[in-house]
Each structure stands twice: as C-alpha cells, then as structure tokens.
Amino acid sequence: MTSTMPIMTPAPEARVFISADYHFLPGESSKILTKLSDVTRPGDCVLFLGDLFEVWYENYCGSCAEGYEELFAYLKALSGKGVAVHLLVGNRDFLAGPVLHKKSAMEIHSESFVIKMGDESILCLHGDELLPDDVSYQRYKNKVRHPMVKRMLRLLPNALQARLAGDARARSKQKLSGISENTFKPRLSEVSELMLRLKVSRAIAGHLHHECILEDDKNNTSCFVLPQSGAQVINYRIFSSEGLSDLDKLSL
Numbered sequence: 001m002t003s004t005m006p007i008m009t010p011a012p013e014a015r016v017f018i019s020a021d022y023h024f025l026p027g028e029s030s031k032i033l034t035k036l037s038d039v040t041r042p043g044d045c046v047l048f049l050g051d052l053f054e055v056w057y058e059n060y061c062g063s064c065a066e067g068y069e070e071l072f073a074y075l076k077a078l079s080g081k082g083v084a085v086h087l088l089v090g091n092r093d094f095l096a097g098p099v100l101h102k103k104s105a106m107e108i109h110s111e112s113f114v115i116k117m118g119d120e121s122i123l124c125l126h127g128d129e130l131l132p133d134d135v136s137y138q139r140y141k142n143k144v145r146h147p148m149v150k151r152m153l154r155l156l157p158n159a160l161q162a163r164l165a166g167d168a169r170a171r172s173k174q175k176l177s178g179i180s181e182n183t184f185k186p187r188l189s190e191v192s193e194l195m196l197r198l199k200v201s202r203a204i205a206g207h208l209h210h211e212c213i214l215e216d217d218k219n220n221t222s223c224f225v226l227p228q229s230g231a232q233v234i235n236y237r238i239f240s241s242e243g244l245s246d247l248d249k250l251s252l
C-alpha cells in the first residue's frame with residue numbers, strides 16, 4: 001500500500017451504498033441486488049468492498065467464470081439507471097478486470113481508495129489488510145497481486161484458473177475458521193500508518209464476515225467492518241455529505 005492513493009469524489013448530492021462479501025456462487029440467485037435498484041436514485045453510487053463472487057477469474061481471451069448472467073443483468077440495470085457501480089476487489093475476485101467490467105458495467109478497483117464527501121474522507125478496504133498476523137496469507141497476497149503474476153494468471157485457460165482458485169479458496173476457508181478461534185486477531189495498527197499518511201481517520205472494510213469496529217487509540221483511527229451480505233440480505237451503510245449512516249439491511 002502506498003501513500004498516493006486514488007480519491008473518489010462523488011457529486012455532493014450523491015449517496016454511496018457500501019456493502020461487502022456476497023460470495024455469490026455460479027447460478028445462485030442474485031435477485032437481492034434488485035433491492036439496490038429500489039433504494040438508489042440516478043447519481044448515487046453502489047460500492048462492493050470485495051468478494052462479490054465466491055470465485056472470479058477471467059483471461060485475456062475474454063472468457064471468465066460462468067453462471068453469473070443474472071448478476072450481470074442486475075448490475076447493468078443499475079448502471080443503466082444512472083447509478084455508478086464499483087467493485088473494490090477482494091481475495092476471491094482479485095482477478096476481476098476488463099472482462100468483468102465489460103460484462104457487468106462495474107468499475108473495477110484493484111487497490112484500496114479513499115472516498116471524499118464534503119469534509120469527510122473514508123479509506124475503503126477489502127479488509128484482508130486487517131489480519132497482518134496471517135503472515136502466510138499476506139505473503140501469498142503480495143505474490144498473486146503482483147502485476148506480472150496477475151498477467152500470467154490471466155493467460156491461463158479458465159479450467160486451470162478455476163483449479164488454482166479452488167486451492168486458494170480451500171486455504172482461505174481453513175484460515176477464516178481459524179479466525180473465529182482467535183488465531184489471527186484483526187487489528188488496525190498497520191492500516192493506521194497508511195491512514196495517517198493519507199490524513200484519513202476512518203476506514204470501512206469487509207472480509208471478516210462479522211460486524212465490528214476496530215479502533216487504534218494511539219493513532220485515533222477507526223475502521224468499521226461490515227457484516228457479510230448474501231443472496232437473501234444486503235447489510236449496508238450509506239456515505240453521503242451527511243457522513244456515514246448507521247448499518248441498515250435490505251432483505252428479499
């Protein structure tokens with residue numbers, strides 16, 4: 001993570017609907033996303049903080065993970081209505097790129113960024129940064145996120161991409177079950193250093209799959225972690241010129 005970071009500045013009247021970790025499976029109903037269409041208005045933004053897909057892969061031939069046509073249709077409908085839809089990639093969909101953009105009309109962000117509305121700025125993260133003690137994962141992440149490695153992965157046929165993703169997924173599942181046993185305690189301290197450089201005191205993330213607030217009293221920074229969303233429920237907060245709303249829920 002560097003101290004120069006993209007800054008998103010939505011129009012002053014816009015509202016940014018932030019949710020995370022749907023982990024949609026191929027063929028699974030994504031009808032819940034129509035609820036976003038009900039509550040948003042043209043000019044608003046929808047921001048998914050990663051792991052919208054259980055697994056996403058795509059290659060330079062233009063082929064990609066299958067079974068997401070319904071999801072693409074809902075996302076395109078949102079964009080068609082004048083809502084800007086953004087995906088900050090997570091560990092499950094870090095290979096998202098031009099193919100996904102073309103199919104879904106989502107803007108894809110491969111790195112964290114800051115949203116600025118009025119006087120307030122918030123750092124948006126997927127949230128895997130909040131587990132610095134998971135050294136083997138952080139090492140793996142640094143490797144696979146390297147642009148050269150990503151380029152190489154995007155040269156592979158989908159079947160091989162799916163197999164590699166399956167292996168990574170199995171490892172990650174094992175790790176997440178470990179977190180509930182407190183193997184890796186989430187903490188903000190490493191991210192705080194970045195926040196201080198960016199002069200941002202608040203962050204929002206997903207990845208941990210449970211709602212919590214991480215605080216770093218020493219640096220006076222905090223991070224809200226969104227609970228998981230899914231095929232039946234959207235757990236979201238709205239960021240607008242009035243600040244960050246309370247956590248809210250949309251259900252089917």
Ligand SMILES: [Mn+2]
Binds near residue numbers: 090091092207
């Ligand atoms: Mn994740």
